[in-house]
Amino acid sequence: MNFREVPIEKVKSFWDSRPCNIRHSPAQIGTKEYFDQVEWRKYFVEPHIPKFAQFEKWKGKRVLEIGCGIGTDTINFARAGAFVTAVDISTESLKIARKRAEVFGLQDRISFYEADAERLSEFVPAEPFDLVYSFGVIHHSPHPEKIIEQIRNFYVKSGSTLKIMVYNRYSWKVFWILVKEKGKFWKLDEIIAKHSEAQTGCPVTYTYTKKTVEELIGDGFIIEEKHVEHIFPYKISKYVKYEYEKNWYWRWMPEKFFRKLEKSIGWHLCVTAKKI
Numbered sequence: 343m344n345f346r347e348v349p350i351e352k353v354k355s356f357w358d359s360r361p362c363n364i365r366h367s368p369a370q371i372g373t374k375e376y377f378d379q380v381e382w383r384k385y386f387v388e389p390h391i392p393k394f395a396q397f398e399k400w401k402g403k404r405v406l407e408i409g410c411g412i413g414t415d416t417i418n419f420a421r422a423g424a425f426v427t428a429v430d431i432s433t434e435s436l437k438i439a440r441k442r443a444e445v446f447g448l449q450d451r452i453s454f455y456e457a458d459a460e461r462l463s464e465f466v467p468a469e470p471f472d473l474v475y476s477f478g479v480i481h482h483s484p485h486p487e488k489i490i491e492q493i494r495n496f497y498v499k500s501g502s503t504l505k506i507m508v509y510n511r512y513s514w515k516v517f518w519i520l521v522k523e524k525g526k527f528w529k530l531d532e533i534i535a536k537h538s539e540a541q542t543g544c545p546v547t548y549t550y551t552k553k554t555v556e557e558l559i560g561d562g563f564i565i566e567e568k569h570v571e572h573i574f575p576y577k578i579s580k581y582v583k584y585e586y587e588k589n590w591y592w593r594w595m596p597e598k599f600f601r602k603l604e605k606s607i608g609w610h611l612c613v614t615a616k617k618i
């Protein structure tokens with residue numbers, strides 16, 4: 343499977359058909375209750391996100407978020423006092439993110455743009471940001487290096503921070519997908535994309551190692567920190583009903599050991615870099 347040949351319209355229509363985390367709450371979409379529950383569930387299942395994003399650190403700063411989805415992190419940057427420019431290719435995700443900003447009275451702090459990040463400068467005025475943040479996005483675009491190129495050429499200055507999360511190839515999740523697909527390692531990229539998201543059949547999902555993500559970020563940045571996080575431990579049959587029961591093989595494991603395992607074979611490869 344060649345992800346580079348996937349038309350961007352296919353990526354857009356996948357995320358429009360089911361915006362990321364849209365079912366994180368059973369409440370009516372667009373209500374405060376819905377957004378509060380979405381946020382609670384996201385940071386309950388992925389508690390490393392607030393630690394990685396460091397929302398409070400960006401108070402009074404300018405943040406560019408690429409691939410904001412329905413805006414969970416976006417709102418938290420704005421709530422912490424940042425001025426946020428949030429971009430996504432998905433019209434449906436942006437509708438919900440915009441509504442979220444309205445519900446929490448944060449419209450004045452967030453500018454939303456519908457844009458393909460591979461051609462970002464055609465949509466978003468070129469100017470340097472203090473932080474460029476992109477969580478779980480770049481690996482879903484057919485040409486991830488074009489997004490980095492856009493960031494490097496148009497949206498950072500010396501001293502700007504880049505924080506990205508991409509999926510980790512050497513992870514429990516990839517092992518689990520291989521088991522589920524009866525070891526079809528010769529179709530690895532295809533089966534990873536098939537199972538990487540809540541909804542099957544994501545058109546593009548690249549995975550990276552600590553080395554290849556450095557190559558992706560490329561010249562002009564110094565990597566300050568990179569680490570892996572996140573193993574999803576819950577039974578899916580319960581999780582979809584908003585119940586959180588761990589699979590038996592995680593249940594017996596002491597929390598400390600589980601955390602250690604997440605740090606070596608977690609699914610989220612989180613990288614912080616600084617523009618030289």
Ligand SMILES: C[S@@+](CC[C@H](N)C(=O)[O-])C[C@H]1O[C@@H](n2cnc3c(N)ncnc32)[C@H](O)[C@@H]1O
Nearest residue numbers: 357362409410411430431432458459477479483
């Ligand atoms: C897994 S979701 C992550 C959303 C959000 N960052 C979060 O953590 O909830 C991936 C998002 O990336 C967006 N995306 C994928 N390719 C994109 C591109 N080329 N330009 C802009 N957004 C893109 C999708 O529309 C989707 O909202």
